[in-house]
Structures are given as structure tokens and as C-alpha cells.
Amino acid sequence: MSLSVSRLSKSFGSQKVLDEVSFEAKAGRILGFLGPNGAGKSTTMKIITGYLSAEGGSVEVMGTDALAFPKKVSSLIGYLPEKNPLYSDMFVKEFLTFAGGLYGLSGKDLQSRRNEMLEKTGLLPEQHKKIGQLSKGYQQRVGLAKALIHDPKVLILDEPTTGLDPNQLADIRQLIREIGKEKTLILSTHIMQEVEAICDDVVIIAKGKIKAADSLQNFQQAGSGQQLIVETEESLDLRWFEGFQEVAFGPKGNKQVIIGTADAAGARKTVLGIIQEKELNLLALNQGKRSLEELFRQYTQ
Numbered sequence: 001m002s003l004s005v006s007r008l009s010k011s012f013g014s015q016k017v018l019d020e021v022s023f024e025a026k027a028g029r030i031l032g033f034l035g036p037n038g039a040g041k042s043t044t045m046k047i048i049t050g051y052l053s054a055e056g057g058s059v060e061v062m063g064t065d066a067l068a069f070p071k072k073v074s075s076l077i078g079y080l081p082e083k084n085p086l087y088s089d090m091f092v093k094e095f096l097t098f099a100g101g102l103y104g105l106s107g108k109d110l111q112s113r114r115n116e117m118l119e120k121t122g123l124l125p126e127q128h129k130k131i132g133q134l135s136k137g138y139q140q141r142v143g144l145a146k147a148l149i150h151d152p153k154v155l156i157l158d159e160p161t162t163g164l165d166p167n168q169l170a171d172i173r174q175l176i177r178e179i180g181k182e183k184t185l186i187l188s189t190h191i192m193q194e195v196e197a198i199c200d201d202v203v204i205i206a207k208g209k210i211k212a213a214d215s216l217q218n219f220q221q222a223g224s225g226q227q228l229i230v231e232t233e234e235s236l237d238l239r240w241f242e243g244f245q246e247v248a249f250g251p252k253g254n255k256q257v258i259i260g261t262a263d264a265a266g267a268r269k270t271v272l273g274i275i276q277e278k279e280l281n282l283l284a285l286n287q288g289k290r291s292l293e294e295l296f297r298q299y300t301q
Contacts, residue, residue, distance in 0.1 A: 002027045002184035003048070003154055008057035010043055017043050019208040020057065025154070025201075030180035032199035032216070033188040036300050040208040041188040042082060045158050049079045062153055075103065078147035082159040082188075086142055088132030092123055095131060096145055103150035117145040121175060137168030144175065155179060158188045173197050192293045196220075206300035219292060226264040227288060230271055231256045233281040240274050248298050260298065 003025040010018040018040050025031040035041050046052040048059050050070030059066040061073040087095060096117060100110045118124045121141040126134060131142055140160060147155060157176065161169050176198055179185060187198060195202055195216065202219050204212040212219075230236070235254045241247040244267065246260030261267040264287050275282050 002062060003186070004058075004060040005044070005048065006058045006060075008044065008047060008059065009055045010040075010047065010052070011055060017208050018047075018054075021205065021208070021210055022057075023203045023210060023213050025184050025186055027153075027184045028181060029200040030176070030185045030187055030198055032195035032202045033186055033205065034190065034192070034195055034202055034296065035205040036190055039190075039205045039300070041190075041205060042158055044205070045079070045081075045156050045186070045188055049077055049156060050074060075150060076153045078150070078152035078155040078183075080140075080143045080147045080155075080157045080160055082162065084139060084143040086131050086139060086146075089130060091128060091130055092134070092142055093118065093127040095142065096149060099146045100149045105150065113149055113151065117149055120148070121145045122171070135168065137164050137171060140164065140168075140172055141175070144172075144179070148179070152183070154184045154186070156186045156188070159190075160187065161189075161191075161194060192296050196292060204296065204299045211299040219295065226261055226267075227294065228259040228261065228264065228267050228271060229256065229284065229286040229288070230259065230275075230282075231284040232275070233283060234278075236280075240278065241271075243270060246298060248301050258294065258298070260295075 005024070006022045008018050008021040021040065021044055033041055033044070043052065047054045048066060050066065050073070054067055061076050064073050066073045090098065093114070096114045097110065100114055105113055118127050121144055123138070123141055123145060126138055131139060134142065160176065161172055164172060176185070176187065187194070189195065199216050201215050202213070203210060229250060231252060232255055236257050238247055238249070238257065241257060241259060244259050244261060248258055250256035250258045259267060259271070268285065268287070271285065
């Protein structure tokens, strides 16, 4: 396995932000690391890349213990943090030359690698511009080129499409897909549509714990099941619906529950029985297919 994270733990003061987090990433497959804001995504990424220490667990990158030997694995990892750290007064070509030098590249090797990255990320027409003059989309390209300049085996992208317009978004997604064919690539995001557009595998984290991990295809199959949306005048108790494996309050709070089921007809009969037993006033009972976004919400609530 190119990247293996096992039982990773981290606290800030009395707050436990990672609670025995475990997952694996494979070469040639893009892993979507998905979770709401504050779930622990960025903290996990920073530990993998050596920016933060861990209190427990292990991280292996290409068979090397990343927690014990962070400098040894730094050359194996490319990292684009959420806040893209660029020098706005530097020219694009100048900046990539500087970045390559930090990784020990020099002479013809540095020139060759820099020129390859300029071409691969579509920055050749912009190479003589200052970074501060570029659009947000092109600045993200510069960040990607920097993360790739030393030809890492593992690439970690933390919210790489935040703030991009639709055209920039499509361009960056296509670039990430192309890079993902050659690397072990982790894409951290809280946007389900991003995962659907780019990823092969998905890990969902919430409140510092892994809630689900599977291929995107299996998530999509799970998301294609049926759901019932029940709304009443009175407050509902989730314990009344314990017979269902998948049940959660809906957007309207405790007066609405969303039930995932493979047997919609049977579920309707059971729900109507509960409504009658509890003497509730039913406002709505709707049936439809669950979206991946709703499935994500179910895991992370």
C-alpha cells in the first residue's frame, strides 16, 4: 500500500480532534477524504506530511514510518495545503525554480523538471507573470506545480478547488484526474460533488472518527436506494424507528425523519403503524431516491 494510516490520534488541549483514524490509499486511484468543516481532515493531512506530530498511531508512506522519519519521507510527498502558500511578487518560472531548489534539484535536472511542470499544469503562457497577477485558478495551478516539482509518489491536496469559478473548477478537476493516474493522490474536501467528479475511493470522517470507507462505486450503489421522508406536527423520537438501520432527523429538525430502506413498501406500512400508535398528526410522507449528499449527511450527523 502506498499510504497507510493506522489508529491515528491527536488532541489540542482537552479537545480530541482525531480518534484512532485509519485508512489506506492506493497508487493510481484518487482517494476522496470527505468530511464537514472541523471533522479533522486538515489535521490528518498535516500529520501525514510532517507538519504536526501525532499522539498515537502510525503512518507509512511507501513502506517507511513517516512519524519516526518525517524528513526521509518528505521527498516522497507533495502537499498543497488549503491556504496555498505562494510568493505573490515572484514570477511563476522563478518561483518553481526556487521550489525545486528547496528539494535539492539543480542544474539541468531542475530546468527539465520545472519546464515539465509548466507544461503539465498549463502555465507556459503565464510563466513570465508575477504570481499576484494570476487568477485564483492559475494560482492553484502554480500550487500544484510546486507540489509536483520533486516528482513525489504521494500527492495530498487539501480543498484544492475552493473559491474557483465553474470554468476554473473544470480545468483543475481535469488536471487532478490526469495527475491521479500516475500518483497516490488524496483529495481532502467537504463537497460531495467534488468526490463524484474526481475520486475512485472515499473515506468519510466526522468529529475525528472514520465513519465509512469504500469505493465510490459502492457508495453510489448505496446512495441509489430508497428513502422515506416523514414529517409530523409533533416532535419525533429516533428510538421509535429503531427497526430501521438507517434513520436520521431531516433538515426540519426533530419533526422530520429520513429513513433509508431497500423495501419502501414495507417501510411505509411500518411508519404508518408508528404514526397511529403514537397518535401523531402526519403532515407528509414522501418517497424518493437518496442522493450521495444525503448519504454523506447521514454518516456525518
